[in-house]
Amino acid sequence: MTQNEPAATTGDQETVALTRPPTALSGDLSPRSSGTVFESAEPPAAASGGEPPEDPPSAPKAAKPPRKRRGLLIGALAVVVVVALGATAVFTIEPVGRVFGIGPSAVPTEPAPDPIDPDFALIPVDHVSAGPTEAGLASALQPSVTAAEVGTLHAVIVDPGTGQSLWGNEADVPATPASTTKILTSAAALLTFPADHTFTTTVVAGPTPGSVILVGGGDPSLTAVPEGTDTLYASNPARISDLAAQVRENAGDIAITEVLVDASRYTGQAIADGWDASDAPSSYGGFIEPLMLDGGRSDPLNDLSQRVGDPALEAGNALAAELGATSVSAVDEAGSPADGEVLGEISSLPLVDLIEAMMLLSDNVAAEMLAREVAIERGAEPSFAGGAASIIEVLGENGFDISQLELSDASGLSNQNLITPNLLGDVLSLAAHPADESDTAVSQQLRPMLTGLAVAGASGKLTDRYPAGASAGRGWVRAKTGSLTAVNGLAGVVTDRDGKLMAFALLSSGTNATVARPALDEVTSALRECGCR
Incomplete structure (x- = not known):
């Protein structure tokens, strides 16, 4: 410099x-x-x-x-x-x-x-x-x-x-x-x-017809806010709506009725040594999962809003709303099938x-x-x-x-x-x-x-x-x-x-x-x- x-x-x-x-x-x-x-x-x-x-x-x-x-x-x-x-x-x-x-x-x-x-x-x-x-x-x-x-x-x-x-x-x-x-x-x-490295959020075919799995890839800036709305992270972040559009196109005539959520990428304790129990979730800290919307904020446009208690499921709910699915739940500890068909993927900000x-x-x-x-x-x-x-x-x-x-x-x-x-x-x-x-x-x-x-x-x-x-x-x-x-x-x-x-x-x-x-x-x-x- x-x-x-x-x-x-x-x-x-x-x-x-x-x-x-x-x-x-x-x-x-x-x-x-x-x-x-x-x-x-x-x-x-x-x-x-x-x-x-x-x-x-x-x-x-x-x-x-x-x-x-x-x-x-x-x-x-x-x-x-x-x-x-x-x-x-x-x-x-x-x-x-x-x-x-x-x-x-x-x-x-x-x-x-x-x-x-x-x-x-x-x-x-x-x-x-x-x-x-x-x-x-x-x-x-x-x-x-x-x-x-x-x-x-x-x-x-x-x-x-x-x-x-x-x-x-x-x-x-x-x-x-x-x-x-x-x-x-x-x-x-x-x-x-x-x-210029990016982190990828993926949707793969689920275990039953009409089910899909939303797989977290470490992007804190993924958002569900409408197109044209700037977020705290960027003017053009990865959006759940774009991911849903890919899924609809690749799923063809199969109606999506169930969204499973895979947050198995991260492990370990819920809060770090030296944190207070009140630090997560709070308005400044949250549970660390590889899948979340807008850093897990309850209000995506307010940096000071409370972080949600289950950020991965909140992201799953947003995808389900886009796809018209009626069921959202977490996958079991085994995670997503390794050979699951990729129905959609979207990259984070650089x-x-x-x-x-x-x-x-x-x-x-x-x-x-x-x-x-x-x-x-x-x-x-x-x-x-x-x-x-x-x-x-x-x-x-x-x-x-x-x-x-x-x-x-x-x-x-x-x-x-x-x-x-x-x-x-x-x-x-x-x-x-x-x-x-x-x-x-x-x-x-x-x-x-x-x-x-x-x-x-x-x-x-x-x-x-x-x-x-x-x-x-x-x-x-x-x-x-x-x-x-x-x-x-x-x-x-x-x-x-x-x-x-x-x-x-x-x-x-x-x-x-x-x-x-x-x-x-x-x-x-x-x-x-x-x-x-």
């Missing part, structure tokens, strides 16, 4: 740089990978789990312990830009004062700004920008990293050009990562499968798009499904334990230091996961390495994960952070968030005022999200403001 130039001001507009890794992928993968997608969501009625909301509810529900709650997705934008090597995409926004904090400071408690409407341009970048010195960084970061709101901080700042650490604090000491775990899950998937959506939504269910697919590809058990072990093995085989890595899941919901900032920083640094003569195959494989990092103030779980007037990192920081009780993380990339790209991993503990998140935002904003010589 190339470095960005500082923002250029023209009149009363400000151009703010966003980067898209210059990785060539085969084919026209999807709107997420080849263009710009703006997706808005209605403000939800209640907070979900996994990552606490920016503004917690005034009175938590008695039935739902507030251990893990994910941030509100209000007016979210997915900002995805394709740029050529040696250029950086930027967007120009007006009015600047409202969106990017140019001018008087905003009141910290003001509502999040409306979604921005960017105009895109290309500017050249500086490949040889001198980076900050260790002493300069330490001086610039000292006020923000020592703030009481940060709590106990494990952190590292890395130069992607050299892979060298520029600054660290307990960077080699493992800490609870929360959802920043998904960075490792994404890396393992990209190092296991081609970027892997890079599934990863991007998983990261931007911080989708715990999708992360666990990807880990199980990595395990299957490696011949391991497709379970929480098998997925976690496979992630560790893939990273180790690709040269990362896994000596202190402990994983119980792939999503970060488990409070038993332990990751060092150094490992997160190394993965991000290699993904963001400049695409030059020193680039490696591993770097090229990892690069697509960068579009899954949310843009501060613009997309994903950073949409309503870095409020206008309060943070210089707005529009410049791209990061994955993470939150559990008294645990908050932020890991990603940022470009400083001199055009130097830096990767960072910040893992905080001991303070709650309402104070820790703004404190971590200030740390990364200090990086953005840095020249730090």
